[in-house]
Structures are given as C-alpha cells and as structure tokens.
Amino acid sequence: MNMNVIEASGLGKRYGGTWALRECSLAIPAGHVAALVGPNGAGKTTLLNLAVGLAAPSAGGVTVLGGLPAGSPEALDGIAFVAQDTPVYRNLSAADMLHLTRNLNRRFDQSYARARLNELGISLNRKAGRLSGGQQAQLALTLALARRPRLLVLDEPVAMLDPLARHDFMATVLAAMADDGVSVVLSSHALAELERVADYLILLSQGRVQVAGEVDDFIAGHRVLTGPAAEIGTLAERSVVHVRRAEAQAHLLIRAAADDPVPPGWESHPVSLEELVLAYLREPGAAALPGPAREPSEVTR
Amino acid sequence: MTALTVPARPREGARLRPVPWRRMAWVTWRQHRFALAGVAVLLGALAVYLWITGLQMHHTYATACHPARSLACAENFTGQYGITAILVSILLQAVPPLIGAFTGAPLLARELETGTFRYAWTQAFGRWRWTLGKLVLLAVAVTAAAGAFSVLFSWYNQPFLAAGYVVPFSTRVFDLRGVAFAAWTLAAFAIGVLAGMLIRRVVPAIAATLAVYAGLAFVAALWLREHYMTPLLSSQPNLPGSAWVVNQWYTKGGTFAFPAHGSRFVSAVTRLCPQNSPVSPSQCLAQRGYSQWSSYQPGSRFWPFQWIEGGWLLALSVLLIAVTIWLVRRRAA
Numbered sequence: 001m002n003m004n005v006i007e008a009s010g011l012g013k014r015y016g017g018t019w020a021l022r023e024c025s026l027a028i029p030a031g032h033v034a035a036l037v038g039p040n041g042a043g044k045t046t047l048l049n050l051a052v053g054l055a056a057p058s059a060g061g062v063t064v065l066g067g068l069p070a071g072s073p074e075a076l077d078g079i080a081f082v083a084q085d086t087p088v089y090r091n092l093s094a095a096d097m098l099h100l101t102r103n104l105n106r107r108f109d110q111s112y113a114r115a116r117l118n119e120l121g122i123s124l125n126r127k128a129g130r131l132s133g134g135q136q137a138q139l140a141l142t143l144a145l146a147r148r149p150r151l152l153v154l155d156e157p158v159a160m161l162d163p164l165a166r167h168d169f170m171a172t173v174l175a176a177m178a179d180d181g182v183s184v185v186l187s188s189h190a191l192a193e194l195e196r197v198a199d200y201l202i203l204l205s206q207g208r209v210q211v212a213g214e215v216d217d218f219i220a221g222h223r224v225l226t227g228p229a230a231e232i233g234t235l236a237e238r239s240v241v242h243v244r245r246a247e248a249q250a251h252l253l254i255r256a257a258a259d260d261p262v263p264p265g266w267e268s269h270p271v272s273l274e275e276l277v278l279a280y281l282r283e284p285g286a287a288a289l290p291g292p293a294r295e296p297s298e299v300t301r
Numbered sequence: 302m303t304a305l306t307v308p309a310r311p312r313e314g315a316r317l318r319p320v321p322w323r324r325m326a327w328v329t330w331r332q333h334r335f336a337l338a339g340v341a342v343l344l345g346a347l348a349v350y351l352w353i354t355g356l357q358m359h360h361t362y363a364t365a366c367h368p369a370r371s372l373a374c375a376e377n378f379t380g381q382y383g384i385t386a387i388l389v390s391i392l393l394q395a396v397p398p399l400i401g402a403f404t405g406a407p408l409l410a411r412e413l414e415t416g417t418f419r420y421a422w423t424q425a426f427g428r429w430r431w432t433l434g435k436l437v438l439l440a441v442a443v444t445a446a447a448g449a450f451s452v453l454f455s456w457y458n459q460p461f462l463a464a465g466y467v468v469p470f471s472t473r474v475f476d477l478r479g480v481a482f483a484a485w486t487l488a489a490f491a492i493g494v495l496a497g498m499l500i501r502r503v504v505p506a507i508a509a510t511l512a513v514y515a516g517l518a519f520v521a522a523l524w525l526r527e528h529y530m531t532p533l534l535s536s537q538p539n540l541p542g543s544a545w546v547v548n549q550w551y552t553k554g555g556t557f558a559f560p561a562h563g564s565r566f567v568s569a570v571t572r573l574c575p576q577n578s579p580v581s582p583s584q585c586l587a588q589r590g591y592s593q594w595s596s597y598q599p600g601s602r603f604w605p606f607q608w609i610e611g612g613w614l615l616a617l618s619v620l621l622i623a624v625t626i627w628l629v630r631r632r633a634a
Contacts, residue, residue, distance in 0.1 A: 034366075052423050053422075054419060054422060054423065056631065073317060073319060073425065073427055074317050076424065076425045077317060077425040079423070080423075080424040081419065081420075083416060083420065083423075084416075084419075085416060085418035086415070087416040087417040087419055087420050088420070089332065089416060089417055090415070092331065092332070096331055099327070099331070100328055100331060100332075101424065103324035103325075103327050103328050103426035104319075104320060104324070104328060104421070104425065104426040104428075104431070105320060105424055105425040105426070106318070106320055106425050107425075140420070143420075147424075147425070148608070220316075224376060301430060
C-alpha cells in the first residue's frame with residue numbers, strides 16, 4: 001500500500017485567538033501504527049479532529065486515505081474514530097450500540113462484533129453506561145473495528161484505563177492490524193505502551209511537528225554519549241539534542257548512527273524510545289527527521 | 302498503454318452510495334424512544350382527561366342549552382364547566398413549550414455535552430444527514446401528535462363556542478385549535494434544537510427554549526396576531542359577538558376625537574356628560590354628535606388567521622432547522 005493515510009500541508013486550527021495547531025505539514029504512510037506524541041495542549045486532539053472531519057481547518061488542508069478530503073463521505077466510510085474517553089450512549093445496551101453502528105455505516109461485521117464482545121465477557125444486554133471504563137473502551141474499539149475501516153484513529157485511547165485493560169486494548173489493535181492490515185494513528189501519553197506498539201512516530205510540540213518518521217530509524221539515528229562533563233566543549237560540532245549532567249558525568253543525546261566514531265574518553269549507548277521522546281519533549285526547539293518525502297496522492301498516469 | 306502506466310486506484314468514492322435514509326428511522330427511534338414516550342404519555346393523559354370531561358360536558362350541553370344562549374344554559378352548562386375549561390386551556394398553553402424543551406433541546410445538546418457527537422458524526426452516515434434525518438423524523442412525530450391532540454381539544458371546546466362563552470379569537474384558545482397548536486409545537490421543537498446546538502448543554506438549553514418560546518408566544522398574541530389582516534371598520538355600536546375588537550374610538554365631524562378607553566375617554570365623558578344624566582355615557586356622547594368607531598376582526602376570519610399563523614410558524618421552524626443543520630455542518634469539535 002503506497003499511500004498516505006493522513007497528509008497535511010500548512011494545516012492550522014485556531015480557536016478564538018489562539019492557534020491549537022499551526023503550520024503542520026506531515027505525511028503518515030499506510031501500514032503503520034503511528035503514534036502522535038506531545039505534551040498537553042500540543043495539538044494532538046486538534047490534528048486528529050481535523051483528520052476525521054470533526055473540525056474544519058482555519059488554514060491549510062488535510063487529506064486522508066490517499067487524497068480524500070477529510071470528513072467527506074468517502075473518507076468517513078474508510079476511517080473509524082475512537083474519541084478520547086471513548087464516548088458511548090450510556091442508556092443504550094451493547095447490542096443497541098452494535099445495531100446503531102450497523103445502521104449508520106455501509107459496512108458492519110456483526111458476527112465479528114458479537115464474537116469479540118463475547119470473548120471480552122461483555123454482555124450484549126448490558127447498558128453501555130454500566131460497563132467498566134475498560135469495557136466501554138473495548139466496546140468503542142469493537143464498534144470501530146467492525147466497520148472494517150482502512151484507517152483506525154484513536155485519541156488517547158488508554159488514558160483512562162488500568163494497566164491490564166491497556167494491554168488488552170492495545171493487543172486488540174495490534175491483532176486488527178495484523179489480520180486486516182488496517183493502518184492505525186493514535187495519540188497517547190503512555191510512552192511505555194507506545195514503545196511496544198508504535199512503529200511510526202510524530203512528535204507535536206506547541207502546535208508544530210517536531211519529529212516525524214519511523215521509530216526504528218529514529219532510534220537508530222540517536223546515541224547517548226556518556227563522558228566527563230568538563231569535556232562537553234569538544235563535542236560542539238556534534239548534533240546534540242539534549243544534555244543531562246550528573247555530577248562530573250554528562251549524558252549527551254546526539255544524532256548519530258551506531259557505527260559513528262566515538263570520541264576518546266566517551267562511551268556510546270543505544271537509546272530507548274521513551275528516553276528519546278522525553279529528550280525531545282524537553283527540547284521543543286530541536287527537530288529531527290522531516291519524515292518521508294510527501295508522495296503526491298494522485299497517481300501519475 | 303505502456304507497462305509504466307500505473308493503474309489509477311479506482312476511487313471507491315466514485316461509486317460510493319450513501320447509507321440509506323431509512324436506517325435513520327431505527328436510529329432515531331432507538332435513541333429517542335423515551336422522549337417520544339414522554340410526549341405520548343403527556344398528550345395521552347391530557348387526551349383521556351379531555352375525553353372523559355368532554356363527554357359529560359357535551360351531554361350537559363345537549364340537555365341544558367336549548368337554545369344555546371339561554372339562561373338555563375348559562376346556569377347549568379357554562380356555570381358548571383366554564384372555570385374548568387378556562388383552567389384547562391391555560392394549562393394546555395404550556396404543552397408546546399414543554400414538548401419543544403424536552404424533545405428538541407436535548408437532541409443535540411446531549412450529544413455535545415457528553416461527547417457522543419464524536420462517535421455519531423464520524424460514522425459513514427455523515428453528520429448533516431444524521432442531523433437532518435433525526436430532526437425531520439422527530440419534528441413530524443411531535444407535530445402530528447400535537448395536531449391530533451388539537452382536534453380533540455376543538456371538540457372539547459365546541460360547546461363553549463356555541464354557547465358564546467368563548468370567541469374564536471380568544472387568546473386563550475386561538476392557538477389551541479386549528480393548525481396553530483401543531484405549528485406552535487413544531488416551532489418550540491425547532492427553537493429547542495437550535496438552542497441545544499448553540500448552548501451545547503442540556504439544562505441551560507431547556508431553560509432558554511422555554512424563555513424564547515414564552516417571549517415569542519406573548520409577542521404573537523399581544524401584538525402580531527391583530528395585524529395579520531387589515532381590520533374592518535364599523536360605526537355600529539353592536540358588533541357581532543364573534544368579532545375581535547382591535548380598537549375603538551370616537552369621532553366628531555369626521556375627525557378623531559378621543560379613544561373609547563383610558564383616561565382621555567374618562568375625562569371627555571365627565572366633561573361632556575353630567576354625573577346624574579339619565580342616559581348612558583355612549584348615548585350621551587351620541588346625542589352630542591360623537592360617533593363611536595370600531596376596528597375589528599370578524600369571526601369569519603378564524604381560518605385565514607389560523608393559516609397565517611401556521612404559515613409563519615412553519616417558515617420560522619424550517620428556517621431554525623436549516624440554521625441548525627448549517628451549524629452542524631460548519632461548526633464542531
């Protein structure tokens with residue numbers, strides 16, 4: 001699949017006088033679990049709302065699934081969205097929610113949905129409002145997956161869940177990805193969880209894209225150098241993202257490959273995704289990896 | 302055709318058919334059955350009451366009112382049932398705003414307040430179609446229920462009209478009969494829906510709906526309705542009993558002298574007619590060359606007035622619903 005599931009150029013959204021997102025240009029290729037990471041107020045939810053057509057851009061544009069306008073009937077048909085706090089109609093039963101979703105969509109895999117709820121031990125007769133938080137999230141995810149979307153968009157799906165429910169939720173997402181080849185874009189604060197599931201990363205900060213690219217490239221392109229703090233000056237020409245000093249020791253996160261030469265007196269270590277993300281979040285000015293060249297969405301004839 | 306040509310991936314959109322409208326009927330019923338049941342219970346209970354008391358009333362009217370405006374009729378019929386009928390008609394004035402506030406206002410406000418619009422508006426049905434489908438179905442349902450109810454009320458009210466106890470244009474019953482009751486219910490629903498979309502919270506939207514409806518109903522009853530058609534003029538002292546007198550005044554020598562009410566009338570009468578005069582003030586004024594004029598709406602204009610009121614309320618409701626759908630398309634999240 002050679003297309004971008006979300007493609008934004010110069011995208012901006014203003015609420016009143018403040019820009020929740022500005023100058024956002026990115027392309028998320030299909031076939032990934034793409035994680036949208038950033039501090040509170042970075043514009044993650046705004047970006048996702050724009051992509052699913054809930055909000056209209058104040059500037060620029062966003063297309064989905066290889067060039068469809070966000071929010072168009074074709075786009076809505078191919079995208080399933082699970083919003084923050086996984087809203088469900090509290091006074092409807094799980095069976096009603098299935099039927100409701102079936103009636104509001106052209107495709108709905110009723111037998112899949114029933115089988116999954118059964119597997120999860122969610123009674124169809126139970127009112128959605130009486131399910132636990134984890135079960136509500138699973139119900140919302142099941143409804144989304146039963147639509148057989150090409151893109152699944154999840155906004156902070158696990159924020160309210162306990163660790164076990166988080167694990168189960170993400171396992172479902174990964175299984176759908178493996179079985180159906182659905183592309184996934186999710187925003188999350190749970191960095192440890194992302195390390196397990198995400199293979200593409202977009203780091204948003206203050207309404208702008210700071211980092212965008214494949215997780216493996218991102219990790220492989222960074223090393224931590226540990227050495228005497230006094231000698232930091234000798235590394236000035238290196239591309240340093242973040243410096244952490246501990247007594248006489250300094251830990252430098254730099255942009256470098258594993259086989260790059262290490263200066264004498266310094267040690268080079270690989271870096272974990274969580275460390276890397278935290279370092280970038282601490283340095284909102286640093287940018288890395290412009291991401292893949294944006295592919296034209298129209299195929300040349 | 303060369304080997305290099307990449308077949309353009311057929312856009313699914315090119316042959317994408319929208320989700321059929323009829324599916325919205327199930328969705329609307331499932332989500333709003335309790336609101337619709339509430340409307341049914343409210344109107345049903347009132348209908349049972351009107352039916353039972355109406356039957357007794359019609360029976361009494363048939364036995365006591367020969368002829369319709371006799372003393373026996375006044376004693377045994379209107380004397381017995383008149384106060385109840387007044388209370389009932391005042392109570393029924395509250396029905397359209399209650400239906401509008403409790404079915405219309407939460408329709409979008411609850412979705413926006415609880416966040417479920419993020420679910421509903423990202424389904425393939427599409428959000429403006431979702432809104433239009435729901436609004437039309439519910440609007441038709443509540444309007445039809447109100448229309449049926451007002452037929453029953455017209456039957457209930459009929460003996461009082463015949464006995465001359467109430468005139469067709471009475472503010473108390475004009476908007477409970479004919480097409481007006483259904484039209485006011487529709488307008489209340491449309492006001493509620495728009496208030497819900499703008500305010501985005503259920504309880505304040507309900508309060509706003511009741512306030513806006515009350516304002517509109519007062520304006521219509523006290524100022525607008527008398528201007529629907531140009532009133533007729535008459536210098537006859539006795540107008541038909543069904544006439545709605547809009548204004549009365551005195552002229553002398555073809556020019557306006559003073560109104561037939563208020564302080565200017567009182568001062569004119571005390572000036573012109575001695576306190577111990579044997580004739581009534583109007584006779585006294587007539588003897589002194591003043592003639593009384595009335596502008597009035599004849600009772601025969603009841604149906605034109607009903608259609609005018611129904612027409613502008615329908616236009617208003619369509620406008621409010623169109624604005625709501627426009628807002629849903631445009632503004633969200």
